[in-house]
Amino acid sequence: MLVLRKHPDVVVVGSGITGAACAEALTRRGARVTVLDRAPLTSGTTARGEGNLLVSDKAPGPELALAQASLRRWPQLLAALADELGPERAGCEYEPKGGLVVATREPDADALRTFAATQRAAGVDARDLTASEAAAHEPQLTERVRAAVCYPEDAQLQPVLAATALLAAVRARGGEIRTGTDASGVTCEGGGRVVAVRTADAGPVPCGAVVNACGPWAGCFADAAGGPLPVLPRRGMVLVTAPLPPGTVRHKVYDADYVGAVGSGEEDLRTSAVVESTRAGTVLIGSSRQRAGFDDTVRVDVLRALARKAAVLFPVLRDVPVMRAYGGFRPYTPDHLPVIGADPRRPGLWHATGHEGAGIGLAAATGELLAELYTGEKPHVDPEPFRVGRPGLSIEEEPCRR
Structure with a gap:
């Protein structure tokens, strides 16, 4: 019997390529997801990139491992989206040009x-x-x-089209996309666990977890949510x-x-x-x-x-x-690595940010890794280098300067 849930399991804050990839991977696993963005869809960093999917610029280490996983994942993901949505809605000018x-x-x-x-x-x-x-x-x-x-192995795609296709799959699976909604922080229960996302105009959005995928503004939201990050x-x-x-x-x-x-x-x-x-x-x-x-x-x-x-x-x-x-x-981020995973300081708060100029290329593996960690699956890449509590994320500067 179908059980209708009134509130989302997860709220993803940010509709760029990283937030879209996280929302897609979560809904593919059955999670009910709402995506919030204060601006039009994919209009931030994603709309101002070149669409690069690169391994050529990365030295051996955790970021290269994530990039290799993502480059393997992108063609599979795009093929699955084409089957689900149709080739036209899933088209994103993917070119394995080298x-x-x-x-x-x-x-x-x-x-x-x-x-x-x-x-x-x-x-x-x-x-x-x-x-x-x-x-x-x-x-x-x-x-x-x-x-x-x-x-x-280097490739290219049109980032806005790719993010739009990911969000179209989220909608097709029952997810909700809300633009013009500024997430201003979180509401927590007595034990400090997140129970809702506060918004400036639409009131609280109850949820079981929130994913901070705010890109360059992730430091602002992290600070407001009680889990500061030096993004x-x-x-x-x-x-x-x-x-x-x-x-x-x-x-x-x-x-x-x-x-x-x-x-x-x-x-x-x-x-x-x-x-x-x-x-x-x-x-x-x-x-x-x-x-x-x-x-x-x-x-x-x-x-x-x-x-x-x-x-x-x-x-x-x-x-x-x-x-x-x-x-x-x-x-x-100061150590040039993205932040992916749960924030132990604030139960229910998750982060997927800090990719700098590599976000398009790393998005497919980032979304998959976050969803694996959320559901308790065995992660396909080692999540340890991307954890919130690593030494390279010490906060030395004020992260939010709007």
Whole structure:
């Protein structure tokens, strides 16, 4: 007999790719889920990313293991969504196009080869190329290439379409999606367990658990919920060119110094050349990283640096018009690892955040891991490095600066 439950088992706060993946994985296991977002669906960090699914930029360790699991999971998940929703509703422009990392200076070339060797030892398909082999992969690539590594496992998808498909499955299974609803904290029973999510306008939403998937704003919600986290916004900018002929840029291509920019904890601006095409023929140019709170000022010097570095990698881009530029905030943690799992300080509070610029690629495995931990299943990756109480999450700064 069907038993109707009046209140959700879980409230997921945040409708971006991570929150959507958590909600999908939970509803697939029979949990009743409500997703809350103060803004329109997937309009935050997810709408301002490039859709990268990467192993190429990750050193051996827990984040790489999570990325490898996620890259295996994404095609399976998308195929299951297509069966459930139909190909049109589940389409998200998934492309297993592969990646190419290049070095244009000898010191960077040596570092790139060494980095790729460590990744191969961890199971990554990383193939050393000569300069001529790199040119065969990317005919428009600069002649300055001194070394290159091909990563066939790297892929790309359209992040808003992917998150929308995940949320469509949540709805189809009886879940509820509520936008324009600002989650301002939680209500707890006498023992400190979460029994409801407080909202600014709609009153309390009773539930058995809440998942903090607020992205760059996760520090704000964690603080309000009684489980502070040092999640800070780190801003990035992207340029979008006018459409170019097919094959101008065939893979995701970036300079070898991108790995250092990703792993940097500096507040100052870091830029690196990252270039890739979309199905529409436009070329996306990144990337930048800067910790400046929630300041969304468009800095022309950042855009110029991105354009200049991209033109070094692909001289053909020098005279290509730029149609627009956009930026977004990414959830940064001091040890560069996401936070996934229950918060022991506040029973019923769960976190899925801190992925910084890798959230799209890590989302499939993150949602699966959180749902496994919630239901008591054996986790498919080791959850210990992502736990709330790890040493790298000591709170040294005020996390919420709206």
